[in-house]
Amino acid sequence: MAEDTPQDIPFDKTFDLAPGHAEACGPEGSVPVRRILCNNPSPFTFKGTVSYIVGRGKVAIVDPGPEDPQHIAALLDATRGETVTHIFVTHTHRDHSPNTPALKAATGAIVLAEGPHRHARPLNIGEHKPLDSSGDVNFMPDRRLADGEVVQGGGWALEAITTPGHCANHMAYALKDTDMLFVGDHVMAWATSIVAPPDGAMSDYMASLEKLSKRKEQIYFPGHGREIRNAPEFVQYYIRHRQAREASILHRLAKGEADIPTLVRAIYIGIDPRLTGAAGLSTLAHMEDLVARGMVATDGAASIAGTYRLAG
Numbered sequence: 001m002a003e004d005t006p007q008d009i010p011f012d013k014t015f016d017l018a019p020g021h022a023e024a025c026g027p028e029g030s031v032p033v034r035r036i037l038c039n040n041p042s043p044f045t046f047k048g049t050v051s052y053i054v055g056r057g058k059v060a061i062v063d064p065g066p067e068d069p070q071h072i073a074a075l076l077d078a079t080r081g082e083t084v085t086h087i088f089v090t091h092t093h094r095d096h097s098p099n100t101p102a103l104k105a106a107t108g109a110i111v112l113a114e115g116p117h118r119h120a121r122p123l124n125i126g127e128h129k130p131l132d133s134s135g136d137v138n139f140m141p142d143r144r145l146a147d148g149e150v151v152q153g154g155g156w157a158l159e160a161i162t163t164p165g166h167c168a169n170h171m172a173y174a175l176k177d178t179d180m181l182f183v184g185d186h187v188m189a190w191a192t193s194i195v196a197p198p199d200g201a202m203s204d205y206m207a208s209l210e211k212l213s214k215r216k217e218q219i220y221f222p223g224h225g226r227e228i229r230n231a232p233e234f235v236q237y238y239i240r241h242r243q244a245r246e247a248s249i250l251h252r253l254a255k256g257e258a259d260i261p262t263l264v265r266a267i268y269i270g271i272d273p274r275l276t277g278a279a280g281l282s283t284l285a286h287m288e289d290l291v292a293r294g295m296v297a298t299d300g301a302a303s304i305a306g307t308y309r310l311a312g
């Protein structure tokens with residue numbers, strides 16, 4: 001799920017894959033990777049959710065997508081004559097995991113993920129759960145993966161990389177002995193990722209960006225939109241963008257206390273009006289982080305309805 005498309009990141013919004021058609025997308029001479037677009041476009045999902053087929057013959061599918069029988073049919077069609085041995089899930093938002101039980105039933109594949117849906121922190125008393133409908137609370141993997149665990153398949157191996165921040169159970173998967181990494185919604189070529197409490201947390205998100213920036217893989221395949229080439233450099237843009245956003249929040253608060261709608265108006269210039277709710281939640285994620293670091297004060301726990309001022 002996306003949040004905004006600011007000017008300080010070199011986004012690539014070209015992506016003309018027709019829904020339901022498998023397309024080879026990896027570099028030649030490497031483990032074969034195909035992608036299939038689900039027909040669920042929206043301001044949050046861009047053209048829709050992208051599922052990936054890893055390998056040839058005995059394959060893994062990364063992110064079966066939202067509950068969508070047509071997309072299941074397309075995935076089965078694309079893998080006809082092959083065996084789907086593994087299903088990997090990057091995180092439990094409703095555009096990524098709800099198709100898993102149907103795909104498992106059709107293929108008998110084992111389902112692997114970091115764990116069931118959970119929040120990044122306990123809910124505040126009386127907290128409205130604005131994105132609760134986005135969580136797939138029914139999801140349960142057959143096997144939970146730990147950070148660094150490697151799963152060996154037929155002609156491919158995937159390394160699990162815990163990357164909390166967008167969602168507490170977010171996991172990326174590196175395709176071993178290649179230059180490719182499946183990055184879920186942590187980093188995308190077309191927009192910034194939403195970090196929305198209570199599913200998401202900004203301190204975790206920044207730590208996960210730093211973690212990825214130290215890896216060698218150059219090609220990231222995200223849950224929405226096209227692949228990212230020169231990925232470590234692109235991750236640096238993401239890090240600098242969040243640091244700049246934090247600086248504009250502090251700059252605005254230096255002029256006086258402000259609530260979240262006021263901060264969104266001050267820092268998200270020219271945002272798609274349909275994304276202002278998401279921008280408010282990402283701003284809340286910054287406020288939680290700034291309050292925890294003692295730089296900003298508010299009354300009680302940081303909340304979407306709170307008023308914020310510089311600490312001290």
Ligand SMILES: [Zn+2]
Nearest residue numbers: 001095185223
């Ligand atoms: Zn998504």
